[in-house]
Amino acid sequence: MIKARVSRIDLQFITPGQTSRGTLNSKPSWFFILEHNGYSGVGECSVIAGLNPEYPDGYEQKIFEIAEKINSGVVPSLxxxxEFPSIRFGLETALLDLQHESAxxxxxxxxxxxxxGIPINGLIWMGNKQEMQSRIREKLDQGFRVLKLKVGALDFDEEISLLRNIRNQFKPADLEIRLDANGAFSVNDAPEKLKQLSDFHIxxxxxxxxxxxxxAMAExxxxxxxxVALDEELIGIINTIIKEKMLDTIKPQYIILKPSLIGGLQKSREWIDIAAAKNIxxxxxSALESNVGLNAIAQWVFTLNPEMVQGLGTGQVFSNNIDSxxxxxxPLLYHRVNVSWDYSRIL
Known part of the structure:
Protein backbone atom coordinates (compact mmCIF):
# COMPACT_ATOMS: atom_id res chain seq x y z
CA MET A 1 0.00 0.00 0.00
CA ILE A 2 1.18 3.51 -0.82
CA LYS A 3 1.96 5.70 2.19
CA ALA A 4 1.66 9.47 1.92
CA ARG A 5 2.83 12.44 3.92
CA VAL A 6 2.80 16.16 3.32
CA SER A 7 5.52 18.77 3.72
CA ARG A 8 5.54 22.53 3.23
CA ILE A 9 8.22 25.09 2.46
CA ASP A 10 8.10 28.87 2.11
CA LEU A 11 10.39 29.66 -0.80
CA GLN A 12 12.32 32.91 -0.28
CA PHE A 13 13.13 35.13 -3.25
CA ILE A 14 16.79 36.14 -3.54
CA THR A 15 15.59 39.41 -5.05
CA PRO A 16 11.94 40.40 -4.50
CA GLY A 17 10.02 39.56 -7.67
CA GLN A 18 8.12 42.51 -9.08
CA THR A 19 5.16 42.01 -11.39
CA SER A 20 2.28 44.26 -12.39
CA ARG A 21 0.31 42.53 -9.60
CA GLY A 22 2.77 43.51 -6.88
CA THR A 23 5.99 42.35 -5.22
CA LEU A 24 6.73 38.79 -4.14
CA ASN A 25 9.15 38.18 -1.25
CA SER A 26 8.21 34.56 -0.60
CA LYS A 27 5.69 31.95 -1.71
CA PRO A 28 4.52 28.63 -0.28
CA SER A 29 4.73 25.15 -1.77
CA TRP A 30 3.41 21.87 -0.40
CA PHE A 31 4.71 18.42 -1.34
CA PHE A 32 3.18 14.98 -1.52
CA ILE A 33 5.82 12.47 -0.44
CA LEU A 34 4.66 8.99 -1.44
CA GLU A 35 6.37 5.71 -0.44
CA HIS A 36 5.83 2.18 -1.69
CA ASN A 37 8.07 -0.91 -1.60
CA GLY A 38 11.12 1.12 -0.62
CA TYR A 39 10.68 3.68 -3.38
CA SER A 40 9.47 7.25 -3.06
CA GLY A 41 7.79 9.85 -5.25
CA VAL A 42 7.68 13.58 -4.62
CA GLY A 43 5.25 16.03 -6.22
CA GLU A 44 4.84 19.76 -5.67
CA CYS A 45 1.65 21.75 -5.12
CA SER A 46 2.80 25.28 -5.88
CA VAL A 47 0.54 28.31 -5.66
CA ILE A 48 0.76 32.02 -6.40
CA ALA A 49 -1.63 34.08 -4.32
CA GLY A 50 -4.10 35.90 -6.54
CA LEU A 51 -3.54 33.58 -9.49
CA ASN A 52 -4.39 30.06 -8.34
CA PRO A 53 -8.21 30.00 -8.08
CA GLU A 54 -8.17 27.22 -5.46
CA TYR A 55 -5.98 29.13 -2.99
CA PRO A 56 -6.16 29.89 -0.08
CA ASP A 57 -9.65 28.72 1.02
CA GLY A 58 -9.29 25.26 2.54
CA TYR A 59 -6.21 24.61 0.43
CA GLU A 60 -3.88 22.99 2.95
CA GLN A 61 -6.75 21.02 4.45
CA LYS A 62 -7.50 19.52 1.01
CA ILE A 63 -3.90 18.37 0.63
CA PHE A 64 -3.95 16.64 4.02
CA GLU A 65 -7.32 15.04 3.23
CA ILE A 66 -5.82 13.51 0.08
CA ALA A 67 -2.84 12.18 2.03
CA GLU A 68 -5.19 10.62 4.61
CA LYS A 69 -7.22 9.02 1.83
CA ILE A 70 -4.07 7.52 0.30
CA ASN A 71 -3.03 6.19 3.72
CA SER A 72 -6.43 4.51 4.02
CA GLY A 73 -5.71 2.62 0.80
CA VAL A 74 -7.51 4.82 -1.75
CA VAL A 75 -5.58 6.93 -4.27
CA PRO A 76 -7.94 9.67 -5.48
CA SER A 77 -8.67 9.98 -9.18
CA LEU A 78 -6.93 12.97 -10.72
CA GLU A 83 -11.08 22.26 -9.16
CA PHE A 84 -7.62 22.16 -7.54
CA PRO A 85 -5.18 22.49 -10.47
CA SER A 86 -1.99 22.78 -8.42
CA ILE A 87 -2.93 19.86 -6.16
CA ARG A 88 -3.77 17.75 -9.18
CA PHE A 89 -0.33 18.59 -10.61
CA GLY A 90 1.35 17.69 -7.31
CA LEU A 91 -0.36 14.32 -6.99
CA GLU A 92 0.04 13.51 -10.69
CA THR A 93 3.79 14.13 -10.60
CA ALA A 94 4.32 12.37 -7.26
CA LEU A 95 2.66 9.25 -8.70
CA LEU A 96 4.77 9.47 -11.88
CA ASP A 97 7.93 9.79 -9.80
CA LEU A 98 6.93 6.79 -7.67
CA GLN A 99 6.00 4.74 -10.73
CA HIS A 100 9.48 5.04 -12.26
CA GLU A 101 11.26 3.91 -9.07
CA SER A 102 14.17 6.28 -9.69
CA ALA A 103 14.34 9.46 -7.62
CA GLY A 117 19.47 20.37 -22.77
CA ILE A 118 16.27 22.37 -23.17
CA PRO A 119 16.62 25.86 -24.71
CA ILE A 120 15.06 28.41 -22.37
CA ASN A 121 14.51 32.15 -22.29
CA GLY A 122 16.14 34.52 -19.84
CA LEU A 123 13.56 36.04 -17.48
CA ILE A 124 13.98 39.73 -16.66
CA TRP A 125 12.01 40.75 -13.58
CA MET A 126 10.63 44.24 -13.31
CA GLY A 127 12.75 46.87 -11.63
CA ASN A 128 13.86 50.41 -12.28
CA LYS A 129 15.52 51.14 -15.60
CA GLN A 130 19.06 50.69 -14.27
CA GLU A 131 18.22 47.38 -12.57
CA MET A 132 16.57 46.00 -15.69
CA GLN A 133 19.43 47.10 -17.94
CA SER A 134 21.89 45.38 -15.59
CA ARG A 135 19.83 42.17 -15.56
CA ILE A 136 19.52 42.21 -19.34
CA ARG A 137 23.29 42.63 -19.75
CA GLU A 138 23.88 39.74 -17.32
CA LYS A 139 21.59 37.41 -19.28
CA LEU A 140 23.14 38.38 -22.61
CA ASP A 141 26.62 37.78 -21.21
CA GLN A 142 25.43 34.30 -20.18
CA GLY A 143 24.54 33.56 -23.80
CA PHE A 144 20.77 34.03 -23.78
CA ARG A 145 19.33 35.09 -27.13
CA VAL A 146 15.67 35.00 -26.09
CA LEU A 147 14.64 37.32 -23.26
CA LYS A 148 11.27 37.63 -21.57
CA LEU A 149 10.59 41.02 -20.00
CA LYS A 150 7.78 41.80 -17.60
CA VAL A 151 6.05 45.05 -18.56
CA GLY A 152 3.23 47.05 -17.05
CA ALA A 153 4.63 48.06 -13.65
CA LEU A 154 6.93 50.89 -14.72
CA ASP A 155 5.95 54.10 -16.45
CA PHE A 156 5.18 53.04 -20.03
CA ASP A 157 7.53 55.65 -21.50
CA GLU A 158 10.34 54.19 -19.37
CA GLU A 159 9.58 50.73 -20.71
CA ILE A 160 9.62 52.05 -24.27
CA SER A 161 12.97 53.72 -23.56
CA LEU A 162 14.36 50.46 -22.19
CA LEU A 163 13.25 48.51 -25.26
CA ARG A 164 14.67 51.18 -27.57
CA ASN A 165 17.99 50.92 -25.77
CA ILE A 166 18.03 47.12 -26.16
CA ARG A 167 17.16 47.28 -29.84
CA ASN A 168 19.82 49.92 -30.49
CA GLN A 169 22.35 47.36 -29.29
CA PHE A 170 20.85 44.10 -30.54
CA LYS A 171 19.12 43.44 -33.85
CA PRO A 172 16.07 41.13 -33.99
CA ALA A 173 18.21 38.46 -35.66
CA ASP A 174 20.52 38.46 -32.62
CA LEU A 175 17.97 38.80 -29.81
CA GLU A 176 14.34 37.69 -29.55
CA ILE A 177 12.25 39.71 -27.10
CA ARG A 178 9.09 38.34 -25.51
CA LEU A 179 6.94 40.55 -23.30
CA ASP A 180 4.55 39.65 -20.49
CA ALA A 181 2.04 42.29 -19.41
CA ASN A 182 0.21 40.12 -16.85
CA GLY A 183 -3.02 41.85 -17.90
CA ALA A 184 -1.67 45.32 -17.03
CA PHE A 185 -3.06 47.25 -20.03
CA SER A 186 -6.60 48.59 -20.10
CA VAL A 187 -8.84 47.60 -23.00
CA ASN A 188 -8.80 51.21 -24.21
CA ASP A 189 -5.04 51.72 -23.94
CA ALA A 190 -3.91 48.34 -25.26
CA PRO A 191 -4.15 49.03 -29.04
CA GLU A 192 -1.96 52.15 -28.89
CA LYS A 193 0.54 50.54 -26.52
CA LEU A 194 0.84 47.45 -28.72
CA LYS A 195 1.37 49.71 -31.73
CA GLN A 196 4.25 51.48 -29.97
CA LEU A 197 5.76 48.20 -28.80
CA SER A 198 5.69 46.79 -32.33
CA ASP A 199 8.42 49.25 -33.33
CA PHE A 200 10.90 47.03 -31.49
CA HIS A 201 10.29 43.76 -33.37
CA ILE A 202 8.74 41.96 -30.41
CA ALA A 216 -12.05 42.48 -26.18
CA MET A 217 -9.12 40.07 -26.33
CA ALA A 218 -10.38 38.71 -29.65
CA GLU A 219 -10.39 42.23 -31.08
CA VAL A 228 -0.55 37.67 -28.65
CA ALA A 229 -0.06 34.77 -26.23
CA LEU A 230 -2.74 33.79 -23.72
CA ASP A 231 -1.57 33.00 -20.20
CA GLU A 232 -3.94 33.78 -17.31
CA GLU A 233 -6.80 33.33 -19.81
CA LEU A 234 -6.39 29.55 -19.52
CA ILE A 235 -6.73 29.46 -15.73
CA GLY A 236 -9.97 28.04 -14.38
CA ILE A 237 -11.23 26.60 -17.67
CA ILE A 238 -11.82 22.91 -17.02
CA ASN A 239 -14.41 21.88 -19.60
CA THR A 240 -13.00 20.84 -22.99
CA ILE A 241 -15.89 22.44 -24.89
CA ILE A 242 -15.25 25.77 -23.17
CA LYS A 243 -11.53 25.50 -23.96
CA GLU A 244 -12.46 25.08 -27.62
CA LYS A 245 -14.92 27.96 -27.46
CA MET A 246 -12.41 30.30 -25.83
CA LEU A 247 -9.72 29.62 -28.43
CA ASP A 248 -12.25 29.85 -31.28
CA THR A 249 -13.46 33.20 -29.93
CA ILE A 250 -10.13 34.85 -29.16
CA LYS A 251 -7.96 33.21 -31.85
CA PRO A 252 -4.60 33.91 -30.20
CA GLN A 253 -1.30 33.25 -31.92
CA TYR A 254 0.05 31.34 -28.90
CA ILE A 255 -0.93 29.85 -25.55
CA ILE A 256 1.32 29.58 -22.49
CA LEU A 257 1.12 26.40 -20.44
CA LYS A 258 1.70 26.61 -16.68
CA PRO A 259 0.83 23.15 -15.35
CA SER A 260 0.47 24.29 -11.71
CA LEU A 261 -2.22 26.73 -12.80
CA ILE A 262 -4.12 24.65 -15.35
CA GLY A 263 -4.30 21.20 -13.76
CA GLY A 264 -1.04 19.41 -14.44
CA LEU A 265 0.61 17.62 -17.34
CA GLN A 266 -2.34 15.68 -18.77
CA LYS A 267 -4.45 18.84 -18.80
CA SER A 268 -1.63 20.82 -20.38
CA ARG A 269 -1.36 18.22 -23.12
CA GLU A 270 -5.10 18.58 -23.74
CA TRP A 271 -4.61 22.33 -24.29
CA ILE A 272 -1.74 21.61 -26.70
CA ASP A 273 -3.84 19.19 -28.76
CA ILE A 274 -6.78 21.60 -28.96
CA ALA A 275 -4.49 24.48 -29.91
CA ALA A 276 -2.59 22.46 -32.51
CA ALA A 277 -5.83 21.69 -34.35
CA LYS A 278 -6.33 25.45 -34.67
CA ASN A 279 -2.73 26.24 -35.70
CA ILE A 280 -2.07 27.96 -32.38
CA SER A 286 7.14 27.29 -14.84
CA ALA A 287 5.05 29.23 -12.32
CA LEU A 288 7.59 29.82 -9.57
CA GLU A 289 7.73 26.20 -8.49
CA SER A 290 10.73 24.87 -6.61
CA ASN A 291 13.10 22.58 -8.48
CA VAL A 292 10.70 19.69 -7.80
CA GLY A 293 7.93 21.15 -9.94
CA LEU A 294 10.36 22.62 -12.46
CA ASN A 295 11.95 19.19 -12.91
CA ALA A 296 8.60 17.56 -13.67
CA ILE A 297 7.65 20.23 -16.20
CA ALA A 298 11.06 20.17 -17.90
CA GLN A 299 11.09 16.38 -18.29
CA TRP A 300 7.55 16.41 -19.67
CA VAL A 301 8.25 19.25 -22.10
CA PHE A 302 11.32 17.53 -23.49
CA THR A 303 9.27 14.47 -24.51
CA LEU A 304 7.08 16.72 -26.69
CA ASN A 305 10.01 17.81 -28.89
CA PRO A 306 9.07 21.49 -28.62
CA GLU A 307 9.88 23.79 -31.51
CA MET A 308 10.06 26.94 -29.37
CA VAL A 309 12.29 28.17 -26.59
CA GLN A 310 10.66 27.36 -23.23
CA GLY A 311 10.15 29.45 -20.10
CA LEU A 312 11.81 27.16 -17.56
CA GLY A 313 14.52 29.33 -16.06
CA THR A 314 13.11 30.18 -12.64
CA GLY A 315 15.15 27.67 -10.62
CA GLN A 316 17.66 30.30 -9.52
CA VAL A 317 15.29 32.85 -7.97
CA PHE A 318 14.99 31.23 -4.52
CA SER A 319 17.58 31.25 -1.74
CA ASN A 320 16.25 28.01 -0.20
CA ASN A 321 15.41 25.95 -3.29
CA ILE A 322 15.65 22.17 -3.16
CA ASP A 323 19.04 21.02 -4.44
CA SER A 324 18.57 19.02 -7.61
CA PRO A 331 20.54 29.32 -22.19
CA LEU A 332 20.19 25.54 -21.83
CA LEU A 333 18.61 23.67 -18.91
CA TYR A 334 20.31 20.34 -18.19
CA HIS A 335 19.64 17.37 -15.94
CA ARG A 336 23.02 16.30 -14.53
CA VAL A 337 23.25 12.56 -13.96
CA ASN A 338 26.13 12.89 -11.48
CA VAL A 339 24.12 15.13 -9.12
CA SER A 340 21.61 13.71 -6.64
CA TRP A 341 18.48 15.23 -5.16
CA ASP A 342 18.71 16.61 -1.64
CA TYR A 343 15.22 16.62 -0.15
CA SER A 344 16.41 17.50 3.37
CA ARG A 345 14.54 20.82 3.31
CA ILE A 346 11.19 19.07 2.99
CA LEU A 347 11.74 15.73 4.73
Whole structure:
Protein backbone atom coordinates (compact mmCIF):
# COMPACT_ATOMS: atom_id res chain seq x y z
CA MET A 1 0.00 0.00 0.00
CA ILE A 2 1.18 3.51 -0.82
CA LYS A 3 1.96 5.70 2.19
CA ALA A 4 1.66 9.47 1.92
CA ARG A 5 2.83 12.44 3.92
CA VAL A 6 2.80 16.16 3.32
CA SER A 7 5.52 18.77 3.72
CA ARG A 8 5.54 22.53 3.23
CA ILE A 9 8.22 25.09 2.46
CA ASP A 10 8.10 28.87 2.11
CA LEU A 11 10.39 29.66 -0.80
CA GLN A 12 12.32 32.91 -0.28
CA PHE A 13 13.13 35.13 -3.25
CA ILE A 14 16.79 36.14 -3.54
CA THR A 15 15.59 39.41 -5.05
CA PRO A 16 11.94 40.40 -4.50
CA GLY A 17 10.02 39.56 -7.67
CA GLN A 18 8.12 42.51 -9.08
CA THR A 19 5.16 42.01 -11.39
CA SER A 20 2.28 44.26 -12.39
CA ARG A 21 0.31 42.53 -9.60
CA GLY A 22 2.77 43.51 -6.88
CA THR A 23 5.99 42.35 -5.22
CA LEU A 24 6.73 38.79 -4.14
CA ASN A 25 9.15 38.18 -1.25
CA SER A 26 8.21 34.56 -0.60
CA LYS A 27 5.69 31.95 -1.71
CA PRO A 28 4.52 28.63 -0.28
CA SER A 29 4.73 25.15 -1.77
CA TRP A 30 3.41 21.87 -0.40
CA PHE A 31 4.71 18.42 -1.34
CA PHE A 32 3.18 14.98 -1.52
CA ILE A 33 5.82 12.47 -0.44
CA LEU A 34 4.66 8.99 -1.44
CA GLU A 35 6.37 5.71 -0.44
CA HIS A 36 5.83 2.18 -1.69
CA ASN A 37 8.07 -0.91 -1.60
CA GLY A 38 11.12 1.12 -0.62
CA TYR A 39 10.68 3.68 -3.38
CA SER A 40 9.47 7.25 -3.06
CA GLY A 41 7.79 9.85 -5.25
CA VAL A 42 7.68 13.58 -4.62
CA GLY A 43 5.25 16.03 -6.22
CA GLU A 44 4.84 19.76 -5.67
CA CYS A 45 1.65 21.75 -5.12
CA SER A 46 2.80 25.28 -5.88
CA VAL A 47 0.54 28.31 -5.66
CA ILE A 48 0.76 32.02 -6.40
CA ALA A 49 -1.63 34.08 -4.32
CA GLY A 50 -4.10 35.90 -6.54
CA LEU A 51 -3.54 33.58 -9.49
CA ASN A 52 -4.39 30.06 -8.34
CA PRO A 53 -8.21 30.00 -8.08
CA GLU A 54 -8.17 27.22 -5.46
CA TYR A 55 -5.98 29.13 -2.99
CA PRO A 56 -6.16 29.89 -0.08
CA ASP A 57 -9.65 28.72 1.02
CA GLY A 58 -9.29 25.26 2.54
CA TYR A 59 -6.21 24.61 0.43
CA GLU A 60 -3.88 22.99 2.95
CA GLN A 61 -6.75 21.02 4.45
CA LYS A 62 -7.50 19.52 1.01
CA ILE A 63 -3.90 18.37 0.63
CA PHE A 64 -3.95 16.64 4.02
CA GLU A 65 -7.32 15.04 3.23
CA ILE A 66 -5.82 13.51 0.08
CA ALA A 67 -2.84 12.18 2.03
CA GLU A 68 -5.19 10.62 4.61
CA LYS A 69 -7.22 9.02 1.83
CA ILE A 70 -4.07 7.52 0.30
CA ASN A 71 -3.03 6.19 3.72
CA SER A 72 -6.43 4.51 4.02
CA GLY A 73 -5.71 2.62 0.80
CA VAL A 74 -7.51 4.82 -1.75
CA VAL A 75 -5.58 6.93 -4.27
CA PRO A 76 -7.94 9.67 -5.48
CA SER A 77 -8.67 9.98 -9.18
CA LEU A 78 -6.93 12.97 -10.72
CA UNK A 79 -10.23 13.89 -12.37
CA UNK A 80 -11.69 14.48 -8.90
CA UNK A 81 -9.13 17.27 -8.45
CA UNK A 82 -10.03 19.41 -11.47
CA GLU A 83 -11.08 22.26 -9.16
CA PHE A 84 -7.62 22.16 -7.54
CA PRO A 85 -5.18 22.49 -10.47
CA SER A 86 -1.99 22.78 -8.42
CA ILE A 87 -2.93 19.86 -6.16
CA ARG A 88 -3.77 17.75 -9.18
CA PHE A 89 -0.33 18.59 -10.61
CA GLY A 90 1.35 17.69 -7.31
CA LEU A 91 -0.36 14.32 -6.99
CA GLU A 92 0.04 13.51 -10.69
CA THR A 93 3.79 14.13 -10.60
CA ALA A 94 4.32 12.37 -7.26
CA LEU A 95 2.66 9.25 -8.70
CA LEU A 96 4.77 9.47 -11.88
CA ASP A 97 7.93 9.79 -9.80
CA LEU A 98 6.93 6.79 -7.67
CA GLN A 99 6.00 4.74 -10.73
CA HIS A 100 9.48 5.04 -12.26
CA GLU A 101 11.26 3.91 -9.07
CA SER A 102 14.17 6.28 -9.69
CA ALA A 103 14.34 9.46 -7.62
CA UNK A 104 13.21 12.44 -9.64
CA UNK A 105 12.86 10.62 -12.98
CA UNK A 106 9.32 10.94 -14.33
CA UNK A 107 9.95 10.77 -18.09
CA UNK A 108 13.20 8.95 -18.96
CA UNK A 109 14.80 10.57 -22.02
CA UNK A 110 17.98 12.03 -23.47
CA UNK A 111 17.30 14.98 -21.15
CA UNK A 112 17.27 12.89 -17.97
CA UNK A 113 20.36 11.02 -19.20
CA UNK A 114 22.17 14.35 -19.41
CA UNK A 115 22.68 14.08 -23.17
CA UNK A 116 20.56 17.06 -24.26
CA GLY A 117 19.47 20.37 -22.77
CA ILE A 118 16.27 22.37 -23.17
CA PRO A 119 16.62 25.86 -24.71
CA ILE A 120 15.06 28.41 -22.37
CA ASN A 121 14.51 32.15 -22.29
CA GLY A 122 16.14 34.52 -19.84
CA LEU A 123 13.56 36.04 -17.48
CA ILE A 124 13.98 39.73 -16.66
CA TRP A 125 12.01 40.75 -13.58
CA MET A 126 10.63 44.24 -13.31
CA GLY A 127 12.75 46.87 -11.63
CA ASN A 128 13.86 50.41 -12.28
CA LYS A 129 15.52 51.14 -15.60
CA GLN A 130 19.06 50.69 -14.27
CA GLU A 131 18.22 47.38 -12.57
CA MET A 132 16.57 46.00 -15.69
CA GLN A 133 19.43 47.10 -17.94
CA SER A 134 21.89 45.38 -15.59
CA ARG A 135 19.83 42.17 -15.56
CA ILE A 136 19.52 42.21 -19.34
CA ARG A 137 23.29 42.63 -19.75
CA GLU A 138 23.88 39.74 -17.32
CA LYS A 139 21.59 37.41 -19.28
CA LEU A 140 23.14 38.38 -22.61
CA ASP A 141 26.62 37.78 -21.21
CA GLN A 142 25.43 34.30 -20.18
CA GLY A 143 24.54 33.56 -23.80
CA PHE A 144 20.77 34.03 -23.78
CA ARG A 145 19.33 35.09 -27.13
CA VAL A 146 15.67 35.00 -26.09
CA LEU A 147 14.64 37.32 -23.26
CA LYS A 148 11.27 37.63 -21.57
CA LEU A 149 10.59 41.02 -20.00
CA LYS A 150 7.78 41.80 -17.60
CA VAL A 151 6.05 45.05 -18.56
CA GLY A 152 3.23 47.05 -17.05
CA ALA A 153 4.63 48.06 -13.65
CA LEU A 154 6.93 50.89 -14.72
CA ASP A 155 5.95 54.10 -16.45
CA PHE A 156 5.18 53.04 -20.03
CA ASP A 157 7.53 55.65 -21.50
CA GLU A 158 10.34 54.19 -19.37
CA GLU A 159 9.58 50.73 -20.71
CA ILE A 160 9.62 52.05 -24.27
CA SER A 161 12.97 53.72 -23.56
CA LEU A 162 14.36 50.46 -22.19
CA LEU A 163 13.25 48.51 -25.26
CA ARG A 164 14.67 51.18 -27.57
CA ASN A 165 17.99 50.92 -25.77
CA ILE A 166 18.03 47.12 -26.16
CA ARG A 167 17.16 47.28 -29.84
CA ASN A 168 19.82 49.92 -30.49
CA GLN A 169 22.35 47.36 -29.29
CA PHE A 170 20.85 44.10 -30.54
CA LYS A 171 19.12 43.44 -33.85
CA PRO A 172 16.07 41.13 -33.99
CA ALA A 173 18.21 38.46 -35.66
CA ASP A 174 20.52 38.46 -32.62
CA LEU A 175 17.97 38.80 -29.81
CA GLU A 176 14.34 37.69 -29.55
CA ILE A 177 12.25 39.71 -27.10
CA ARG A 178 9.09 38.34 -25.51
CA LEU A 179 6.94 40.55 -23.30
CA ASP A 180 4.55 39.65 -20.49
CA ALA A 181 2.04 42.29 -19.41
CA ASN A 182 0.21 40.12 -16.85
CA GLY A 183 -3.02 41.85 -17.90
CA ALA A 184 -1.67 45.32 -17.03
CA PHE A 185 -3.06 47.25 -20.03
CA SER A 186 -6.60 48.59 -20.10
CA VAL A 187 -8.84 47.60 -23.00
CA ASN A 188 -8.80 51.21 -24.21
CA ASP A 189 -5.04 51.72 -23.94
CA ALA A 190 -3.91 48.34 -25.26
CA PRO A 191 -4.15 49.03 -29.04
CA GLU A 192 -1.96 52.15 -28.89
CA LYS A 193 0.54 50.54 -26.52
CA LEU A 194 0.84 47.45 -28.72
CA LYS A 195 1.37 49.71 -31.73
CA GLN A 196 4.25 51.48 -29.97
CA LEU A 197 5.76 48.20 -28.80
CA SER A 198 5.69 46.79 -32.33
CA ASP A 199 8.42 49.25 -33.33
CA PHE A 200 10.90 47.03 -31.49
CA HIS A 201 10.29 43.76 -33.37
CA ILE A 202 8.74 41.96 -30.41
CA UNK A 203 8.21 38.19 -30.75
CA UNK A 204 4.97 38.20 -28.72
CA UNK A 205 3.19 39.70 -25.74
CA UNK A 206 1.50 37.62 -23.06
CA UNK A 207 -1.89 38.58 -21.71
CA UNK A 208 -2.00 42.30 -22.62
CA UNK A 209 -5.36 42.79 -20.82
CA UNK A 210 -6.93 41.03 -17.85
CA UNK A 211 -8.36 37.56 -18.46
CA UNK A 212 -12.08 36.95 -18.89
CA UNK A 213 -12.72 39.62 -21.54
CA UNK A 214 -13.01 37.29 -24.51
CA UNK A 215 -14.50 39.70 -27.02
CA ALA A 216 -12.05 42.48 -26.18
CA MET A 217 -9.12 40.07 -26.33
CA ALA A 218 -10.38 38.71 -29.65
CA GLU A 219 -10.39 42.23 -31.08
CA UNK A 220 -6.85 42.80 -29.78
CA UNK A 221 -5.61 39.54 -31.31
CA UNK A 222 -7.26 40.46 -34.61
CA UNK A 223 -5.81 43.97 -34.83
CA UNK A 224 -2.56 43.77 -32.86
CA UNK A 225 0.68 44.28 -34.79
CA UNK A 226 2.25 41.95 -32.20
CA UNK A 227 1.45 38.25 -31.85
CA VAL A 228 -0.55 37.67 -28.65
CA ALA A 229 -0.06 34.77 -26.23
CA LEU A 230 -2.74 33.79 -23.72
CA ASP A 231 -1.57 33.00 -20.20
CA GLU A 232 -3.94 33.78 -17.31
CA GLU A 233 -6.80 33.33 -19.81
CA LEU A 234 -6.39 29.55 -19.52
CA ILE A 235 -6.73 29.46 -15.73
CA GLY A 236 -9.97 28.04 -14.38
CA ILE A 237 -11.23 26.60 -17.67
CA ILE A 238 -11.82 22.91 -17.02
CA ASN A 239 -14.41 21.88 -19.60
CA THR A 240 -13.00 20.84 -22.99
CA ILE A 241 -15.89 22.44 -24.89
CA ILE A 242 -15.25 25.77 -23.17
CA LYS A 243 -11.53 25.50 -23.96
CA GLU A 244 -12.46 25.08 -27.62
CA LYS A 245 -14.92 27.96 -27.46
CA MET A 246 -12.41 30.30 -25.83
CA LEU A 247 -9.72 29.62 -28.43
CA ASP A 248 -12.25 29.85 -31.28
CA THR A 249 -13.46 33.20 -29.93
CA ILE A 250 -10.13 34.85 -29.16
CA LYS A 251 -7.96 33.21 -31.85
CA PRO A 252 -4.60 33.91 -30.20
CA GLN A 253 -1.30 33.25 -31.92
CA TYR A 254 0.05 31.34 -28.90
CA ILE A 255 -0.93 29.85 -25.55
CA ILE A 256 1.32 29.58 -22.49
CA LEU A 257 1.12 26.40 -20.44
CA LYS A 258 1.70 26.61 -16.68
CA PRO A 259 0.83 23.15 -15.35
CA SER A 260 0.47 24.29 -11.71
CA LEU A 261 -2.22 26.73 -12.80
CA ILE A 262 -4.12 24.65 -15.35
CA GLY A 263 -4.30 21.20 -13.76
CA GLY A 264 -1.04 19.41 -14.44
CA LEU A 265 0.61 17.62 -17.34
CA GLN A 266 -2.34 15.68 -18.77
CA LYS A 267 -4.45 18.84 -18.80
CA SER A 268 -1.63 20.82 -20.38
CA ARG A 269 -1.36 18.22 -23.12
CA GLU A 270 -5.10 18.58 -23.74
CA TRP A 271 -4.61 22.33 -24.29
CA ILE A 272 -1.74 21.61 -26.70
CA ASP A 273 -3.84 19.19 -28.76
CA ILE A 274 -6.78 21.60 -28.96
CA ALA A 275 -4.49 24.48 -29.91
CA ALA A 276 -2.59 22.46 -32.51
CA ALA A 277 -5.83 21.69 -34.35
CA LYS A 278 -6.33 25.45 -34.67
CA ASN A 279 -2.73 26.24 -35.70
CA ILE A 280 -2.07 27.96 -32.38
CA UNK A 281 1.49 27.67 -31.10
CA UNK A 282 2.54 27.03 -27.50
CA UNK A 283 5.35 26.95 -25.01
CA UNK A 284 5.50 25.94 -21.37
CA UNK A 285 6.47 28.12 -18.45
CA SER A 286 7.14 27.29 -14.84
CA ALA A 287 5.05 29.23 -12.32
CA LEU A 288 7.59 29.82 -9.57
CA GLU A 289 7.73 26.20 -8.49
CA SER A 290 10.73 24.87 -6.61
CA ASN A 291 13.10 22.58 -8.48
CA VAL A 292 10.70 19.69 -7.80
CA GLY A 293 7.93 21.15 -9.94
CA LEU A 294 10.36 22.62 -12.46
CA ASN A 295 11.95 19.19 -12.91
CA ALA A 296 8.60 17.56 -13.67
CA ILE A 297 7.65 20.23 -16.20
CA ALA A 298 11.06 20.17 -17.90
CA GLN A 299 11.09 16.38 -18.29
CA TRP A 300 7.55 16.41 -19.67
CA VAL A 301 8.25 19.25 -22.10
CA PHE A 302 11.32 17.53 -23.49
CA THR A 303 9.27 14.47 -24.51
CA LEU A 304 7.08 16.72 -26.69
CA ASN A 305 10.01 17.81 -28.89
CA PRO A 306 9.07 21.49 -28.62
CA GLU A 307 9.88 23.79 -31.51
CA MET A 308 10.06 26.94 -29.37
CA VAL A 309 12.29 28.17 -26.59
CA GLN A 310 10.66 27.36 -23.23
CA GLY A 311 10.15 29.45 -20.10
CA LEU A 312 11.81 27.16 -17.56
CA GLY A 313 14.52 29.33 -16.06
CA THR A 314 13.11 30.18 -12.64
CA GLY A 315 15.15 27.67 -10.62
CA GLN A 316 17.66 30.30 -9.52
CA VAL A 317 15.29 32.85 -7.97
CA PHE A 318 14.99 31.23 -4.52
CA SER A 319 17.58 31.25 -1.74
CA ASN A 320 16.25 28.01 -0.20
CA ASN A 321 15.41 25.95 -3.29
CA ILE A 322 15.65 22.17 -3.16
CA ASP A 323 19.04 21.02 -4.44
CA SER A 324 18.57 19.02 -7.61
CA UNK A 325 20.30 17.74 -10.77
CA UNK A 326 18.86 20.67 -12.74
CA UNK A 327 21.55 23.05 -13.94
CA UNK A 328 21.65 26.01 -16.27
CA UNK A 329 24.47 26.15 -18.75
CA UNK A 330 23.97 29.42 -20.57
CA PRO A 331 20.54 29.32 -22.19
CA LEU A 332 20.19 25.54 -21.83
CA LEU A 333 18.61 23.67 -18.91
CA TYR A 334 20.31 20.34 -18.19
CA HIS A 335 19.64 17.37 -15.94
CA ARG A 336 23.02 16.30 -14.53
CA VAL A 337 23.25 12.56 -13.96
CA ASN A 338 26.13 12.89 -11.48
CA VAL A 339 24.12 15.13 -9.12
CA SER A 340 21.61 13.71 -6.64
CA TRP A 341 18.48 15.23 -5.16
CA ASP A 342 18.71 16.61 -1.64
CA TYR A 343 15.22 16.62 -0.15
CA SER A 344 16.41 17.50 3.37
CA ARG A 345 14.54 20.82 3.31
CA ILE A 346 11.19 19.07 2.99
CA LEU A 347 11.74 15.73 4.73
Missing amino acids: DDLD GILFPSAFTRGEK HSIEQPIKAGQWE ICHTSPLP GWWAT PLELSG
